Amino acid sequence: MAQKFRILKKDALAPGIKRIVVSAPLIARKAQAGQFVILRIDERGERFPLTLVDWNPEEGSIVLIFQEVGASTRKLGSLEVGDYVEDIVGPLGNPTEVEKFGEVAVVGGGVGTALIYPWVRVLKAAGNRVVTILGARNASLLLLEDELRKISDELHISTDDGSKGFKGFTADVLKSLLEKGKKFNLVMAAGPVPMMRAVAEVTRPYNIKTVVSLNPIMVDGTGMCGGCRVSVGGETKFACVDGPEFDAHQVDFRELTNRLRTYIEEETKATTA
DSSP, X not given: OGGGGBEXXXXXXXXXXXXXXXXXXXXXHHOOTTOEEEEEOSTTOOOEEEEOXXXXXXXXXXXXXXXXXXXXXXXXXXXXTTOBOSEEEEEXXXXXXXXXXXXXEEEEEGGGHHHHHHHHHHHHHTTOEEEEEEEESSGGGOOSHHHHHHHOSEEEEEETTSSSSEESOHHHHHHHHHHTTOOOSEEEEESOHHHHHHHHHHHGGGTOOEEEEXXXXXXXXXXXXXXXXXXXXXXXEEHHHHOSEEEGGGBOHHHHHHHHTTTHHHHHHHHHO
């Protein structure tokens, strides 16, 4: 079965950020925007989730983008075309709920940009006007800019250091657009937790429906382990089966932030081993 998950293509999008195309016919046939897969590099590897960025049912392939931040993602980044990934399970999670909302703002920060690409694609296909806000720490870390420009009605760029576009954060760009009178029927955001939290606070006074895709720690991806539990509207939810997309104004971002720090010591040891 391992031969099914052969790496067909690989390229570097930015320093430490890779894109791979993997043969996975059954997953490619069922994949939808908003869903993810869980990988295990080898028999001794940990399980970790990655967003389904794109898929080709005819070719039987899926596209994954990841940042080399820990032992497992670094090992995945070391694989070359022709190598195999031991296990890939998916598609997991609930697909994005898509309809003709009207004017939609889609906000992506860092590697979260990998997730917003399929969002923009399906939102446009449903007849929406999509304003994309793309952010990163600096210009060299901006992802999929050309691809998003082609499918967005507007594209705004922000960088923390001002090396490209607006100097500041994606939430600042969104706030500026709203203050100038822009009307959005829906806002969707994916990226670092502080960014998603900031977007939620920007849209809250305007009472704009805001959806975020959460990325808590996951193990099995089927709701069995409880590792991905998050508090939404005062209730415990499992991101893998109840999400990964939730109402941003109901998410307990403080709890989510604390849970993401749970295994920092172990991750550091694994990376330096």
